[in-house]
Amino acid sequence: MWVMPVLVLLPFWGFLYLGAFGDRHTEEVLDPLVLGEQVYRAQGCSSCHGAAGEGGVGPPLANGDSVLTFPEEADQVAWIRSGSGPFKGQPYGDPNRPGGQRGPAQGIMPGYPNLSDEEVQAVVAYEREQL
Numbered sequence: 139m140w141v142m143p144v145l146v147l148l149p150f151w152g153f154l155y156l157g158a159f160g161d162r163h164t165e166e167v168l169d170p171l172v173l174g175e176q177v178y179r180a181q182g183c184s185s186c187h188g189a190a191g192e193g194g195v196g197p198p199l200a201n202g203d204s205v206l207t208f209p210e211e212a213d214q215v216a217w218i219r220s221g222s223g224p225f226k227g228q229p230y231g232d233p234n235r236p237g238g239q240r241g242p243a244q245g246i247m248p249g250y251p252n253l254s255d256e257e258v259q260a261v262v263a264y265e266r267e268q269l
């Protein structure tokens with residue numbers, strides 16, 4: 139018999155629990171591609187690479203172009219952290235890239251050392267999978 143009140147109260151407890159952690163919960167389940175698009179716009183990537191990744195001051199990123207340049211995702215993460223400054227005057231990315239290796243970099247792209255790991259991963263996923 140003692141089980142009955144426990145079962146009755148359980149849904150309320152669950153509701154309170156979710157309520158207590160409501161904000162954090164929604165942040166955690168935010169789709170990386172949604173977060174990635176927010177970062178892409180908020181950080182100004184779109185102003186140089188185009189709203190749809192079609193290119194502008196920066197090279198196009200649409201249709202998986204960045205995957206061709208950086209077959210290893212980690213290299214793209216490092217690139218965004220440092221910007222193109224350290225590569226100025228040098229070729230960068232996959233030397234066997236279809237269409238030829240990228241570069242020489244002009245050093246125009248700023249680095250983003252202050253983005254969280256989650257934000258960098260998300261914007262990289264957005265560029266690789268969605269644009």
Ligand code: HEC
Pocket residue numbers: 177178181182183184185186187195196197198199203204207214217218222223231240242243244245246247248250261262265
């Ligand atoms: C001020 C303009 C500018 C901004 C802002 C900018 N980029 Fe760039 N990006 C460039 C330029 C220019 C290059 C090419 C390297 C060079 O010439 O310096 C580049 C290259 C790249 C590449 C390599 C693409 C390829 O195939 O060569 C990636 C990936 C990239 N940027 C991602 C980003 C992301 C993500 C952001 C925002 C967090 C961003 N960029 C913000 C100008 C910019």
